[in-house]
Amino acid sequence: MDISRRGWLGLAAAASAAAPARAITIRPMLTDPSGFAPAPGIAHLKYNENPLGPPASALQAMADLARQAWYYADDAEGLLAAMIGKRLGVPAAHVVLGHGSSEVITSAALAWGRRGTILVPALQFDEPLLYPIAQGLNYRRVAMAPDLGIDLGALGRAAAAPDVAMIYLCNPNNPTGMMLPAADLLAFARSLPPRVTLLVDEAYMELADDPATSTMLPLVQSGANIIVTRTFSKLFGMAGLRIGYAVASPANAAELKRHRLTISLNAPGLAAAIAAWDDAAFQQQSRAQISAARHVLQAAVARAGTIALPSQANFLFVKVANADRFAAAMAQRGILVRGAWGPAWPEWSRVSTGRMDDVARYAAALPELVQA
Numbered sequence: 001m002d003i004s005r006r007g008w009l010g011l012a013a014a015a016s017a018a019a020p021a022r023a024i025t026i027r028p029m030l031t032d033p034s035g036f037a038p039a040p041g042i043a044h045l046k047y048n049e050n051p052l053g054p055p056a057s058a059l060q061a062m063a064d065l066a067r068q069a070w071y072y073a074d075d076a077e078g079l080l081a082a083m084i085g086k087r088l089g090v091p092a093a094h095v096v097l098g099h100g101s102s103e104v105i106t107s108a109a110l111a112w113g114r115r116g117t118i119l120v121p122a123l124q125f126d127e128p129l130l131y132p133i134a135q136g137l138n139y140r141r142v143a144m145a146p147d148l149g150i151d152l153g154a155l156g157r158a159a160a161a162p163d164v165a166m167i168y169l170c171n172p173n174n175p176t177g178m179m180l181p182a183a184d185l186l187a188f189a190r191s192l193p194p195r196v197t198l199l200v201d202e203a204y205m206e207l208a209d210d211p212a213t214s215t216m217l218p219l220v221q222s223g224a225n226i227i228v229t230r231t232f233s234k235l236f237g238m239a240g241l242r243i244g245y246a247v248a249s250p251a252n253a254a255e256l257k258r259h260r261l262t263i264s265l266n267a268p269g270l271a272a273a274i275a276a277w278d279d280a281a282f283q284q285q286s287r288a289q290i291s292a293a294r295h296v297l298q299a300a301v302a303r304a305g306t307i308a309l310p311s312q313a314n315f316l317f318v319k320v321a322n323a324d325r326f327a328a329a330m331a332q333r334g335i336l337v338r339g340a341w342g343p344a345w346p347e348w349s350r351v352s353t354g355r356m357d358d359v360a361r362y363a364a365a366l367p368e369l370v371q372a
């Protein structure tokens, strides 16, 4: 982080003139006031971030282009969409960039929510739906399979209701990390009534064992009624730069664009994403590091005599005695992980791969705290 403590204090002073009660911290009590990182000694294993990023290529691009940030970045947006389309085998008109993939998912929920109900698996990341829900979105949760996987049979039955306009599912899923078998998801997508659009959130797909055979992108290419979203926040380690995208048919892409915020993309994020997109060496290293950290976590889970769900992402969903008590006990040691996802899953705690030294601290503490 290249913002000096004095810089922050200057910001704080300016802010306090306008709004005296507001503290300039991003994660109150846990954030080092000199930057965006947690305070020294805190292992932040809570938000599925990737400590390897941003890649050096992206840092260089941001530094080189910082002086040009007084321009609106429309042309860079077009360039990145074209680069993404070229690699993924679709014209740029199929690619919709967003302020993180969250923005395009929110846009989808706003657009399709006007047509009808949105189905969501009960145990799934759903933050991009919060704003549409506040706007009155009709959505329905669908129960999980007994193994905590997404229950495609139950979703298919629920989608038969005539009011259903969209299904939003994450593959791999968050917080479970589990991947749906590609053949099952393909058959499911083909079985849906034409009025139902399938939104597959592939935020973690590039970290999976075999992304090429697991992705639903070929369905988009074949003209199916499906939207796939991806992000620069995970593989590329750029969560704070807020760049993500959807890949969809031109008609669905145009609908998403109509529901996006106006001019929501930022110049440093676009510069970084354009540089990182072709940085194959970094992407390979990032996958390797995440996989290594996941193995350390899996070994710790086995040593602690418990289980984790089979994850293909940069986190594990670990079975403990009581997830809220476990997260509190870990926090006592300066290690931040997720407590219970909801009352239906009190025994499962999610831990992200994070920095290797932080992962090692978690691994060392787990056997003692698993029964907390």
Ligand code: PLP
Binding pocket: 047, 048, 099, 100, 101, 102, 103, 125, 170, 173, 174, 201, 203, 204, 230, 231, 232, 233, 239, 242, 243, 244
């Ligand atoms: N989708 C899933 C499944 C996620 O877990 C997350 C963030 O953790 C996102 C989307 C949001 O990503 P972005 O940073 O691109 O908005």
